[in-house]
Amino acid sequence: MSADPSRSALLTVTGPDHPGVTAQLFTELALVDVEILDVEQVVIRGQLVLGVLLAIRADESEIKHIADRVSAGARVSIESSFDEAATDLAEHRRRRNHVIVLGAPLPATAVAAVASAIADVGGNIDTISRLSSYPVTSLELMVSGAKSAKLREALSTVASQTGVDIAVEKAGLLRRSKRLIVLDVDSTLIQSEVIDSLAAKAGRESEVAAVTAAAMAGELDFGQSLRDRVSVLQGLPASALDEVYDELVLTPGAGTLVRTLKAMGFRCGIVSGGFTQITDRLVTRLDLDFSAANTLEILDGRLTGRLLGELLDRRGKAAALKRFAAQFDIPLSQTVAVGDGANDIDMLATAGLGVAFNAKPVVREQAHAALNQPYLDAILFVLGISHAEIESLDEPAN
Numbered sequence: 001m002s003a004d005p006s007r008s009a010l011l012t013v014t015g016p017d018h019p020g021v022t023a024q025l026f027t028e029l030a031l032v033d034v035e036i037l038d039v040e041q042v043v044i045r046g047q048l049v050l051g052v053l054l055a056i057r058a059d060e061s062e063i064k065h066i067a068d069r070v071s072a073g074a075r076v077s078i079e080s081s082f083d084e085a086a087t088d089l090a091e092h093r094r095r096r097n098h099v100i101v102l103g104a105p106l107p108a109t110a111v112a113a114v115a116s117a118i119a120d121v122g123g124n125i126d127t128i129s130r131l132s133s134y135p136v137t138s139l140e141l142m143v144s145g146a147k148s149a150k151l152r153e154a155l156s157t158v159a160s161q162t163g164v165d166i167a168v169e170k171a172g173l174l175r176r177s178k179r180l181i182v183l184d185v186d187s188t189l190i191q192s193e194v195i196d197s198l199a200a201k202a203g204r205e206s207e208v209a210a211v212t213a214a215a216m217a218g219e220l221d222f223g224q225s226l227r228d229r230v231s232v233l234q235g236l237p238a239s240a241l242d243e244v245y246d247e248l249v250l251t252p253g254a255g256t257l258v259r260t261l262k263a264m265g266f267r268c269g270i271v272s273g274g275f276t277q278i279t280d281r282l283v284t285r286l287d288l289d290f291s292a293a294n295t296l297e298i299l300d301g302r303l304t305g306r307l308l309g310e311l312l313d314r315r316g317k318a319a320a321l322k323r324f325a326a327q328f329d330i331p332l333s334q335t336v337a338v339g340d341g342a343n344d345i346d347m348l349a350t351a352g353l354g355v356a357f358n359a360k361p362v363v364r365e366q367a368h369a370a371l372n373q374p375y376l377d378a379i380l381f382v383l384g385i386s387h388a389e390i391e392s393l394d395e396p397a398n
Contacts, residue, residue, distance in 0.1 A: 008037070008083045009054045009063050015076030017048035024074050025052070028066045032058040040127055048076065056082075096126075096171035097148050099141040099155065100382050102373060103164035106137040110162040114141070117154040121146045132387035135253065135375045140384060142171070159370070167369035167382045169353070175384060178352065180330045181261055182321050184339035185272035185279060185293070187216075188357050189376070191249045194274045195229050198303075201240040204232045218342030218362045223313040226273065227306075230296065234305030238298045241277045248278070253377030256390065258286050260380055263393045267328045271320045273312060273343050290327070292320040318346035338379060339363070355379055 013025065022041065029036075029052075038053040056063060060082050067078040101114055118125060123146030131138040143151065152168040159166040169175050186193045199208035208229050215225040258268050269290035272279050279293040295308040312320065317339075325335050337344070337351035340359040348354025348367045356367035357376065364370040371378050380390060 007056050009034070009056050009060070010081045010083075011050075011052045011054070011063075011067060012079045012081075013048065013050035013052075013070075013076050014079075015048055015074075017043045017046055018074075021048060021070075021074045021076055022050065025050075025066075025070045025078075028070055029054070032056075032062050032066065034058060034063075042127070042129070095146060096142060096144045097123075097146065097151055098169045098171055098175065098384060099143050099151070100131070100138060100167040100169075100369075100384075101141065101164055102136045102138040102166075102371070102378055102381060104136040104373060106139070106164060107162070110158070110164045111139070113158045113162055114155065114164075114166065117158045118143055118146065118151065121150045121154050123151060130386075131381045131384070134387060136373050136378055136381070138378070138381040140381075163372075165371050165373060165378075167355075167371075169369070169382075169384075174333055174352065177334050178336050178383060179265065179334045180267040180269075180325055180328060181336040181338065181379075182269055182271050182324065182347065182351070183337075184317075184341070184344050184347075184357075185270050185274050185282065187340050188338055189251060189254055189270060189282065191251055192247075194244060194248075194278050195226070197244045197247065198233055198236065198240055199229065201243065202233055202236050208232060215343070216341035217360045218345075222273065222341075222343040223311050226294070226311070226313075230303075230307055231305040233296070233303045236303045238301050238303065240303075241275075241296075245278055245281055251374070251376045253375040255286065256377040257379055258288070260377070260385070260390050260393060262287070264385075267324070267330065269324060271312070271317050271324075271337075271347065273317070273341075290324050292317075292324075314343040314346050317343060318350045321347050321350050336379070336383070338376075353382075355382060 035055040037055055041050040064080055067080045071078045103110060115125060123143045125141050126144050127142045129140050131140050148168060148170050155166045155168060183189045193212050196205060196209045196212055199205045211225050211229055214220045215222050261268055267289045269288050270279055270282060272293040274293050276293045276295045279291045283291045292312060294312050297304040297306045297308050321337055325332055332350060333352040335351045336353045337347045338355045338357050339348060340357050340363060342362055345363055345366055354368045356363045356370040358372055369382055
């Protein structure tokens with residue numbers, strides 16, 4: 001005989017954690033006619049908090065007697081509450097979202113603002129867990145009852161007001177099924193813009209850097225602006241490319257991000273509006289699976305100021321993501337793209353998860369998630385991977 005779906009009971013267990021509490025409670029519940037709808041348990045510094053939602057046919061008095069017996073035997077406190085209508089679990093599950101909050105530091109005022117915004121759009125925080133305390137503090141909230149679009153809009157406002165990063169992802173299997181990541185290079189995987197560094201070798205850094213900034217902000221056509229910037233490199237010795245590569249600094253956390261995702265079976269690569277003379281070396285350095293970029297023409301050991309082949313622009317970057325996903329037989333819904341400039345917008349929109357990393361405003365506004373932390377491995381936390389899980393990958397197998 002099944003439990004009556006029109007009645008529910010919520011048992012909340014609190015007290016010192018020790019072996020056998022959960023077992024004793026469910027052993028007692030097995031003696032009466034109930035159905036388990038939901039269970040959440042967390043232990044914080046030795047203190048247990050366990051919530052059990054039941055659909056019940058048994059009398060409320062029987063449930064209360066069970067709570068009293070377990071409370072006395074297990075030395076915990078159990079509060080019981082009853083409702084005429086059991087939770088519509090299917091609807092509850094359909095409207096569940098992961099909310100990741102990151103900050104360095106993460107102030108209590110920001111967490112309070114997040115909680116208030118969630119409540120304002122009809123959401124309920126089911127669980128909160130810490131993903132990391134280093135290099136940033138990040139929390140993962142499971143939120144039910146709110147639509148993703150409204151939740152994302154409300155929390156975007158909170159992020160801009162508090163300065164913390166907030167990402168919203170719909171709960172479900174797709175979140176943990178990502179299998180390919182595409183990274184932009186300049187000002188994403190590395191801390192500089194290669195074209196600006198080359199221009200510095202030619203004594204034209206200031207004018208080129210200004211054009212680069214305008215193009216990345218979406219104020220100029222990327223393709224034409226790139227050709228214009230490359231033209232000023234005419235006559236520069238090809239050895240300048242070696243010098244620029246040797247001076248590159250990877251963004252903090254880049255190695256950890258790639259190493260962790262590859263250990264998890266991800267295909268990892270780069271799609272860049274920069275140059276193959278640099279990206280090919282990064283592929284070898286980081287053991288990446290694929291890459292796409294533009295190629296500088298070199299004749300007689302000097303740059304000609306022209307590009308070879310088809311230009312990899314905003315549309316080209318999105319097309320490259322599709323091409324690599326197809327090559328590895330991975331649906332676009334299971335891909336991640338990361339970038340900072342206007343030429344990344346189409347690529348971010350095409351991916352299952354598009355992450356704006358220290359990006360221009362026009363990019364942040366259109367991405368699925370935006371990170372303003374200086375650590376590239378913070379993307380792992382957006383994917384729901386904890387710092388403890390990252391560290392465990394480096395531990396020897398038993």
